[in-house]
Amino acid sequence: MNIGTRKILDRSFTAVGIGSIIVMAVALMIVVVPIITNGIGAVFFTGTVEHRKMLFSEFKRGDSENLSSEVASSERYRAKVYQMLTGFEAELETMAPEQKAEYQAKYTQVRAALQALLGPLPGDPEPMLTRFKYGQTRWEKAEEKLHDLLYETRWDNSNPEVMAKEYFVSRAIGFQGTSLVKLFPYVKNNLESMLLPEFTCYWGFITDSSVDSHFFGGIWPEIQGTFFLAVGAMLFAFPLGVVAAVYFTEYARPGFLNSMLRSANSTLAGVPSIVFGMFGLAFFINTMKVSESKSVIAGALTLAIMILPTIIRAAEEAILAVPKTYREASLSLGSTKWNTIATVILPAALPGILTGGVISLGRAAGETAPIIFTAAVSVGSAIGLADVFSSPTPALSWNIYNLASEHEAAAQIRHVQYGMVLALVSIVLMLNLSAIVLRARISKKLKG
Amino acid sequence: MAGESEGECNRTNAFVVSARKRAMQNVAKRAGEGMLFAVASFVAVIVLFIFYFVARDAVPFFQIRGFSEFFTSSNWYPADDPAQFGALAIIYGSLMVTLGSALIAVPMGVAAAICLSDILPFSVRQYAKPVIEMLAAIPSVAFGFFALVILAPLLQNNGGPLLMWAWWILVSPFMLLAVIVISDLLTTKITEPKRRQQLHLFFMIFLGLLSVFLLFKVGTVLYGIQILTGTNALNVSIILSFMALPTIVSVSEDALQAVGRDIREGSYALGATRAETILKTVLPAGSSGILAAVILGIMRALGETMVVWMASGNSSQIPEPWFNYLQAIRTLTATIAGDMGEADQVTGSARFHVLFAMGLLLLVISFISNLVSERIVVRQRKILSGQ
Numbered sequence: 001m002n003i004g005t006r007k008i009l010d011r012s013f014t015a016v017g018i019g020s021i022i023v024m025a026v027a028l029m030i031v032v033v034p035i036i037t038n039g040i041g042a043v044f045f046t047g048t049v050e051h052r053k054m055l056f057s058e059f060k061r062g063d064s065e066n067l068s069s070e071v072a073s074s075e076r077y078r079a080k081v082y083q084m085l086t087g088f089e090a091e092l093e094t095m096a097p098e099q100k101a102e103y104q105a106k107y108t109q110v111r112a113a114l115q116a117l118l119g120p121l122p123g124d125p126e127p128m129l130t131r132f133k134y135g136q137t138r139w140e141k142a143e144e145k146l147h148d149l150l151y152e153t154r155w156d157n158s159n160p161e162v163m164a165k166e167y168f169v170s171r172a173i174g175f176q177g178t179s180l181v182k183l184f185p186y187v188k189n190n191l192e193s194m195l196l197p198e199f200t201c202y203w204g205f206i207t208d209s210s211v212d213s214h215f216f217g218g219i220w221p222e223i224q225g226t227f228f229l230a231v232g233a234m235l236f237a238f239p240l241g242v243v244a245a246v247y248f249t250e251y252a253r254p255g256f257l258n259s260m261l262r263s264a265n266s267t268l269a270g271v272p273s274i275v276f277g278m279f280g281l282a283f284f285i286n287t288m289k290v291s292e293s294k295s296v297i298a299g300a301l302t303l304a305i306m307i308l309p310t311i312i313r314a315a316e317e318a319i320l321a322v323p324k325t326y327r328e329a330s331l332s333l334g335s336t337k338w339n340t341i342a343t344v345i346l347p348a349a350l351p352g353i354l355t356g357g358v359i360s361l362g363r364a365a366g367e368t369a370p371i372i373f374t375a376a377v378s379v380g381s382a383i384g385l386a387d388v389f390s391s392p393t394p395a396l397s398w399n400i401y402n403l404a405s406e407h408e409a410a411a412q413i414r415h416v417q418y419g420m421v422l423a424l425v426s427i428v429l430m431l432n433l434s435a436i437v438l439r440a441r442i443s444k445k446l447k448g
Numbered sequence: 449m450a451g452e453s454e455g456e457c458n459r460t461n462a463f464v465v466s467a468r469k470r471a472m473q474n475v476a477k478r479a480g481e482g483m484l485f486a487v488a489s490f491v492a493v494i495v496l497f498i499f500y501f502v503a504r505d506a507v508p509f510f511q512i513r514g515f516s517e518f519f520t521s522s523n524w525y526p527a528d529d530p531a532q533f534g535a536l537a538i539i540y541g542s543l544m545v546t547l548g549s550a551l552i553a554v555p556m557g558v559a560a561a562i563c564l565s566d567i568l569p570f571s572v573r574q575y576a577k578p579v580i581e582m583l584a585a586i587p588s589v590a591f592g593f594f595a596l597v598i599l600a601p602l603l604q605n606n607g608g609p610l611l612m613w614a615w616w617i618l619v620s621p622f623m624l625l626a627v628i629v630i631s632d633l634l635t636t637k638i639t640e641p642k643r644r645q646q647l648h649l650f651f652m653i654f655l656g657l658l659s660v661f662l663l664f665k666v667g668t669v670l671y672g673i674q675i676l677t678g679t680n681a682l683n684v685s686i687i688l689s690f691m692a693l694p695t696i697v698s699v700s701e702d703a704l705q706a707v708g709r710d711i712r713e714g715s716y717a718l719g720a721t722r723a724e725t726i727l728k729t730v731l732p733a734g735s736s737g738i739l740a741a742v743i744l745g746i747m748r749a750l751g752e753t754m755v756v757w758m759a760s761g762n763s764s765q766i767p768e769p770w771f772n773y774l775q776a777i778r779t780l781t782a783t784i785a786g787d788m789g790e791a792d793q794v795t796g797s798a799r800f801h802v803l804f805a806m807g808l809l810l811l812v813i814s815f816i817s818n819l820v821s822e823r824i825v826v827r828q829r830k831i832l833s834g835q
Binding site: 001002005006007008009010012013014015016017018019020021022023024025027028031032034035117137145152162163205240243244246247248251260261264266267268269270271272273274275277278279281282283287305309310312338359362364365367368369372373397398400401404405417424425427429431432433 | 456475480481484485487488489490491492494495497498501502504505530555556557559560562563564568569576578579580581582583585586587588589590591592594595599604616621624628629632636674676690697699703721722723724727744750751752753754757762781784785788803804806811813815817818819821
């Protein structure tokens with residue numbers, strides 16, 4: 001090969017390496033950015049008067065005088081809609097039976113769309129589910145529902161070769177020549193006056209419980225459940241892990257037994273997380289009977305086993321990183337080995353051990369598979385500290401799965417899902433960031 | 449005299465006490481050490497327990513149904529009467545997404561590891577490492593949510609154009625490189641400079657046109673592809689490769705760093721470029737460590753649950769044709785997670801035990817690959833330290 005080609009190859013080799021790191025950074029961005037931007041929307045959004053009504057009646061929050069004046073002003077605009085509806089209903093009665101049936105079907109759709117937009121209409125029975133008691137609480141959702149009201153969605157199946165295409169037909173055309181045709185432009189032009197959108201900062205998303213399976217309200221029970229599980233796991237795993245690390249670094253003599261133990265440690269680190277869940281179910285719940293069925297304690301124990309190898313490894317590294325001179329100085333002053341470990345080595349290694357602990361805490365908080373069978377429930381309220389031995393808990397990681405894949409109206413509560421994912425990701429990344437900062441400090445300190 | 453004897457006595461007493469004390473101390477030390485050992489061996493006990501308890505619930509399945517159906521049939525109808533427990537398609541699905549993610553993650557991960565250990569200056573490396581750690585820290589359910597809510601609709605609606613752009617962006621630099629290298633290699637034998645230059649130019653143009661044609665041809669084919677479902681093996685493979693990358697990068701970087709400076713310097717001294725040094729000396733020397741990294745990364749993809757459960761489509765079938773990554777599949781982990789809830793009520797049935805059989809399969813695979821990768825790392829360390 002000539003020199004020029006070799007040079008080009010060399011440069012492009014570098015480019016491939018740098019390129020792959022850039023791809024990784026971009027992948028991180030692509031995953032994290034939509035989660036952050038959409039997740040923030042769970043707390044900061046344009047809320048409608050329906051949101052304030054909901055807050056007042058479900059959480060007793062808000063200024064009642066202010067609210068009633070807002071409701072009154074929105075009702076003034078809504079009254080005209082209701083008037084049009086009653087007008088059209090009267091008109092329906094006068095129609096020929098065939099025509100009436102045709103319009104009745106279309107009118108039912110319009111009513112349903114209006115209910116979704118504005119909440120129950122006059123004359124409707126009191127809805128059973130809270131989600132139907134209010135209209136759209138978020139402005140961007142209200143705009144979607146307005147579109148549903150104005151246009152009918154149809155599917156074009158004319159070409160069997162390709163997938164059916166979606167297209168929209170204006171509903172107003174269907175009501176041409178009746179009194180209802182005026183409704184559509186009226187709602188379109190006066191939606192703001194009917195819903196009174198206003199920038200809302202809903203911190204309750206973090207501190208409230210959910211209402212009607214996450215249609216309204218917040219995610220506090222999940223955050224608390226995640227906290228209980230992760231901290232519970234740490235309570236078991238951290239002391240055990242540090243003690244084991246002390247044994248491995250200070251006492252273990254090289255030999256068959258030691259290499260077996262080390263193998264066991266790396267095997268445990270490699271066990272798939274779902275297998276931990278099965279083990280938790282088979283051992284802690286079915287055999288040990290730590291609780292009747294799923295419980296926080298069973299989940300925490302399962303998570304503890306899962307993070308134990310990580311903690312042991314981090315603690316080992318931290319202890320090995322303590323300079324030999326510390327140990328020698330302590331021993332030369334006549335202190336015993338145990339004394340040296342307890343008063344010199346462990347304090348010096350503590351920041352490093354804590355770093356490992358913090359990272360493991362994040363891992364325990366984010367892991368889902370081990371708690372599916374042992375601790376997690378999809379709906380539930382926040383549990384007290386006394387209930388951890390007997391009752392399961394909702395947790396962020398499990399409920400993200402549940403809301404996104406199994407909720408009956410998953411597409412309608414995307415903002416809650418994004419908010420939950422953001423809450424979980426930010427908890428985990430915060431823990432990791434603090435660990436990174438902590439570690440940078442330690443390496444500076446050890447360097448002097 | 450009396451005082452003296454008293455002193456003597458005291459001294460003996462002191463001696464006796466200290467001996468007893470020392471014995472006590474010795475016992476305490478032994479006991480303490482024993483306690484520490486007990487805690488340290490706790491991990492081993494847990495591993496044994498995991499094997500025992502998963503196997504205990506897995507064995508009844510094989511007792512009831514035997515081995516052949518589980519491994520050879522792909523009829524998975526656990527809820528039917530009579531139930532069928534053919535897990536072949538599920539095992540195949542697991543292998544498929546694992547292989548797919550490895551195809552993406554291994555080249556990228558190894559390239560990134562090389563870059564981190566040999567190419568980037570220390571100041572840049574400091575910022576690249578946290579990025580990798582963050583990628584490792586993101587919870588799997590967040591990845592799964594991304595795959596289900598963002599990536600799946602994207603693939604379903606704009607799958608063809610996306611594939612085309614991915615093909616162009618990823619492949620065209622390598623095509624260009626290949627054209628340059630091949631045309632160079634084809635003309636090295638010719639000694640006459642003028643003729644050589646002419647031929648070189650001819651090959652460049654010829655191969656260049658050929659590769660451009662290939663790029664466009666494949667691009668248009670990809671553009672025409674319609675992805676029927678966004679929750680498919682491709683989606684899951686991409687996301688799993690993101691999740692396997694941090695493991696592969698950090699373990700293989702360690703392996704490359706373990707390859708000493710002297711080997712690199714020797715290669716540079718012989719006039720090799722950096723790329724040649726890395727490809728011909730550093731990589732072969734670190735290859736076993738990189739293999740270990742790849743095994744660990746693959747295991748992470750095989751054992752991952754949430755992403756595949758949410759975004760693989762969960763349909764128990766072997767894709768048609770077998771390499772079609774655009775179809776929905778189902779994996780072992782997702783089956784365990786998804787079916788346990790329905791099987792739990794009837795504890796003792798084959799339906800419950802078959803899930804533990806799957807768990808045992810996963811456990812055995814991960815155990816073996818862990819042992820293998822550990823062996824490899826130990827061997828590499830021995831070779832490199834020259835023992």
